[in-house]
Amino acid sequence: MSNNFPGVDWLEALDLGAVTVLTGADRGKYPHGNSVLVQGIHHNVLIDPSLTVAERGLSFPVDHVLLSHVHEDHLPGLSRLPGVPVHCHEADAIGLTSLDGLMTMYGMPADIETEFRQEILNDFYYAPPRDFSTFSDAKVFDLGGVEIEVVHTPGHTRGHCVFVIPQARTAYLGDIELSGFGPYYFDEWSSLAEFEQSIERCRSLDADHFVTFHHKWVISGREQFLAMLDDFANVIVRREFSMLEFLEEPRSLDECAAHRFVYRPQVEMTFVDHVELRSAQIHLDRMVRDGRVTQMPDGKFRSC
Ligand SMILES: [Zn+2]
Known part of the structure; x- marks a missing residue:
């Protein structure tokens, strides 16, 4: 070999x-x-x-x-x-x-x-x-x-x-x-x-x-x-499923990023916060677009 x-x-x-x-x-x-x-x-x-x-x-x-x-x-x-x-x-x-x-x-x-x-x-x-x-x-x-x-x-x-x-x-x-x-x-x-x-x-x-x-x-x-x-x-499918569960309570974009749907909580690297924010934004945008999530008047997001 x-x-x-x-x-x-x-x-x-x-x-x-x-x-x-x-x-x-x-x-x-x-x-x-x-x-x-x-x-x-x-x-x-x-x-x-x-x-x-x-x-x-x-x-x-x-x-x-x-x-x-x-x-x-x-x-x-x-x-x-x-x-x-x-x-x-x-x-x-x-x-x-x-x-x-x-x-x-x-x-x-x-x-x-x-x-x-x-x-x-x-x-x-x-x-x-x-x-x-x-x-x-x-x-x-x-x-x-x-x-x-x-x-x-x-x-x-x-x-x-x-x-x-x-x-x-x-x-x-x-x-x-x-x-x-x-x-x-x-x-x-x-x-x-x-x-x-x-x-x-x-x-x-x-x-x-x-x-x-x-x-x-x-x-x-x-x-x-x-x-x-x-x-x-399926990592992507599971990530969105977890986000939808989390959004049963109304949450802000920052709260989604802070919850961490990409990295584990113990991971400490300089770019983690940036990636979590990007990921939260990408998935919220998509789920609002296809009707799985709605944005409330106060700017928070909630699953439909
Ligand atoms: Zn690469």
Whole structure:
């Protein structure tokens, strides 16, 4: 199962034929991640060069880099690949133009943003690549005997994509990470509705191996994948169910955020309050729109 692909010197590499999973530190737990190397006759492509790639380096040639989306943890390894052409979906291109461009994708409040900017520069080695171009849905990269097909799956970011490598029966899922935490759709560049549509689209992915950048690593077997995709989608359903219960008493937006429907109460990170507020706003907007929640004259919300 491990480290038996010729020419790939990597402590924990999983060989799936033309695809090699370069397992990140802590099995790809953030801030690390699992990068994917795809080897064709003519080209080697590295997908999502992780922080582990940045720290460890690479012992094989890389001709092109593909990004599932533009987020700080998916591109630190570019620091080891100067001059290598980078490709991302057109909707995320702004994140590769400058740090300011990248920050517009997150949409953080100023107090958190200042600190995060420094982290992106110091801990994730962010630098805009000199040579980058964009692709759109259904683009196929021909590596020589091996292809990478782009499946646009927005929601996490506007330009998030899944990559399918038919010759290896593998789909790389990026940050559709199938974790118990559920989908992350709290950035300025995120969309809950699009994320749900993208999860639906993933149900028809034709593959036997499914690779996530974080947490779950490699899932082999379609049935297992589909069950995990259901669990992942259900995190959203359960969140709204819990909110509707909470809103049997009228509550304000701030009360919903303070109750925490995303993170557990003991989690202490600087961005938690911001994410809880975003999440509460997103779900209240949607549930008011579809008639599950009503807004009272005093501004509070109540389930119908
Ligand atoms: Zn991401």
